[in-house]
Amino acid sequence: MLSGEAQWADVVRGLAQRVLGPVAESVRLGGLDGEGRAHAYEAKGGVLTIAATDGVSASVALHHYLREHCGMSVGWDTVLPLPLTSLPDAPLHEGTPRVREGYYFNFCTFSYTTPYWDWADWESEIDWMALHGITMPLAVTGHEAALHAAYSLLGLDDDQIRSFLGGPGYLPFQFMGCMDDFAGPLPASWIDRHRELGARVLERERAFGMTPVLPAFTGHVPREIAATARAGSRNWQGFETWSLDPADPLYERIGAEIARAQIKLFGTDHLYAADPFIEMIPIDADPAFPGAVAAATLAGLRQADPDAVWLMQAWPFSYQRDFWTEDRVTAFLDAIPDDRMLVADLWAEHDPLWRQFDEFSGKPWLWCALLNFGGRTDPVADLRGVPAGIDAALAAPSPPTGIGLSMEAIRNNPVFFELVTDHIWNRVPDLDAWLDAFVAQRYGGRFTEELRAAWRGLLATVYGAGGLRIAPDQFKGVLTAEPSYTRTPTGPLWYDPAVLARAWERMIEVAERDPGLTAGPLGHDLAEVGIAFMARVADSRYLDVVESDGDPGQADRFLKVFEDLDRMLSCRPEYTFQHWEAKAVSWADGPADAAVLRDNARRIITVWGTSESPLLDDYAGRHWAGLMGGYYRDRWELWARGFGRPDAEAELGERLHERDELFLRAGAPPLTPGDLATESRNLFTAYASELDRGAR
Incomplete structure (x- = not known):
């Protein structure tokens, strides 16, 4: 099958080592003659042989083998190397792309x-x-x-x-x-x-x-x-x-x-x-x-x-x-x-x-x-x-x-x-069959039926947005929206929130049974689905505040959503503002550089441009720890305490401007990360019953 050593073999060999660890020694690579992109692979006696026209095609072959014969995929959040100790046999597979x-x-x-x-x-x-x-x-x-x-x-x-x-x-x-x-x-x-x-x-x-x-x-x-x-x-x-x-x-x-x-x-x-x-x-x-x-x-x-x-x-x-x-x-x-x-x-x-x-x-x-x-x-x-x-x-x-x-x-x-x-x-x-395979491979074949049930719930809710225009002006929602007394920032709700709640609960149950899974894709998914869950709660409690004309008790219930979500998100570094800012400042060569980098990191995810210009304000808003319980919560607290005041909208605008400037100077306070499964369960226990009210 192989037509000799390929120019791209070393770089694919390096990828295989990062993905497979020591098992990569059992991968053989070689060229494949022909026009266009193509690959072929076969595994026998613990050795995987890949022939390809180019390095990308060889890498696709490796991933296809891992998914189809090892039940594992490599995503953005996969913990590497994969926990493989040997390479199972696989019959000859040949592939060509649908597009160039x-x-x-x-x-x-x-x-x-x-x-x-x-x-x-x-x-x-x-x-x-x-x-x-x-x-x-x-x-x-x-x-x-x-x-x-x-x-x-x-x-x-x-x-x-x-x-x-x-x-x-x-x-x-x-x-x-x-x-x-x-x-x-x-x-x-x-x-x-x-x-x-x-x-x-x-x-x-x-x-x-x-x-x-x-x-x-x-x-x-x-x-x-x-x-x-x-x-x-x-x-x-x-x-x-x-x-x-x-x-x-x-x-x-x-x-x-x-x-x-x-x-x-x-x-x-x-x-x-x-x-x-x-x-x-x-x-x-x-x-x-x-x-x-x-x-x-x-x-x-x-x-x-x-x-x-x-x-x-x-x-x-x-x-x-x-x-x-x-x-x-x-x-x-x-x-x-x-x-x-x-x-x-x-x-x-x-x-x-x-x-x-x-x-x-x-x-x-x-x-x-x-x-x-x-x-x-x-x-x-x-x-x-x-x-x-x-x-x-x-x-x-x-x-x-x-x-x-x-x-x-x-x-x-x-x-x-x-x-x-x-x-x-x-x-x-067949999308349903594809999704079933995606779920099994994403989590390495662990708790497959429970997680497939969870994902069917996601397909019926957040991932079933057929025909909707998915853009920030329509999907911002209360959590990251700029507070106002004249605009209602709740987004469209095309599904039963209780179905979403049950999907998230299934993921939480798996995380509780196998805490190690939260280090990889399951941790990302718990946080992502948790955001959707809490966004619906926030929208609902926001309406309670509005309908009660700013009742302080309802306002406190609303603001607590931000604090609790912040605590859950702090369990995953990529869902923290501090991680983003630290990456930015790592490029600094002295205090002056650090000031520019820190400002850029804070600015683009909040006011975007200047705090006086509303054109891109909150466009890149993130549901991140350090923002939820700080920047966004504090803005909504200003809104909640301003009900009934003369010229409330103008006064709110002034105070929001001051709050923006404060964040651009000071950033967010340090975080103390907790356990993701525990914090997710705490949120679910505290809020799930509210979503039974359905769409409002």
Whole structure:
């Protein structure tokens, strides 16, 4: 079956060692002849032999074997190495993917999840990517070094460039052209250290046979350059930036300089991501103007890389439908040769644009699932809609060349993202059967029937959001909403809360019987489902306060929800604000750096921008310990104590502003973690009877 040692064998061998521990010595790897991606594996006498065309295909084969023959999967929360002492026999299995590429990441992910990751975090994530069939990851880490090098050549000094780049936690929004000179300046040490980290990430991705997508110029320039060029101002969520007119020769020149600097630092796989209109109307309303931007963007890239292919997110066509008419979209797409552009249909699980725009006028395109905006931590999805949506796209006259995940943040709702990535290699004709297998493999075959029953309850509730628009403005809920006397922030409730309560109780019962399981995926799931459970309680108790016109007793009952949820969440580090802030500050080189990093970490998950601007306030709100019992509880206490006062809404706004400023300065107090199973049981015992009241 093997055709000799493969170039990718060492990197897959390293992955196998991290996943399997000593048992990895019994894995044999080799090349597989043929066009495209493919793999084959067989296990005999305790030896697993994998042949593949590339490292990703070999990794998918390993994961398929583990799931089908060992009953274990590798997720974001799996404790590694797996508890295997030998490798069971397996007959010959051969596989080929349904699509050529598996796409991964969104620019926003690099602000909402990964900004403070170190190499250990990235190594784990790249392993996950390989095991799940990701072949085309967006690679943003370290791009600021390329911008610094390019703008230095264009005459700007170090202070001007670092000021333009702004705070490290907001860099991806800078790269998209949405903002500059905010929450910074960028620490000098950050650039060098992330240039090295970005290069290491790319080296590992390429070793697996992935083709990373690097950022490209969007027309966005520093004010110093805009002042002497043909440029226009734009506004994104209250942030003003400057964009060059594509008719100015500087547009192509700067695009080429940035691409050259990036190639010198990081090499290239000839794929470049640029979104010159991401949530911003073009600076010129002429219908031909977007096409001129497209032509200049590609021309700049091709000066540096004649083989450049531009990947663009189709998000503007959805976000600003009034501007992006069918004629405008067609004119824009027609300005680029079909073999020079790849279009990512970013929110295809809810708003598939491929139908509206005739599979993007012949351009290769990617079917992408977004689901998560800003890093929301509550579980919600329409699982049943995924297989039908992907199958319909693959049956189109011009089907997608890839399937991707374009969530704004990761490490949430793993069932949804695992379901999407499974479609890269396999069709899922029966979701219930798929879910049964997912549950058994997720927990290593332990307490399978009890946990399957729990997940059937989740499928009937939070994961059965068929036809609903899953976005922050609709799904914020009381817990992370800004208090108001004139707005009711409770979200839609399409299921019986008692069914959700019973599903959570089943998980708690398993955790009590086998506490060791809470160190892995079960711990994540207990916290995630607990958030959904307590969110319904909070919504209900909020209404009790409103209906009682601010009765102090009802207010105290409402505020206790925040305190109790905070205590439960403190049991999992990834559900704590302190973990997030500590990761940020770990990159500091001195007090000044620490101040910027600490501010960025606090700001983006609360007020987002400035406390005076409400446009993105709470957009990335997290159900995290340190926030629930502190930041959010304190805001709602101000609201609860203000009922009946003259000018209550105006006074509340002032006091919330003061509270925001206090948090940005002081952060959250230290936590004392407890036992997750115990704290979950305490919450369930205290609150389950309230959900019997059902939807209100």
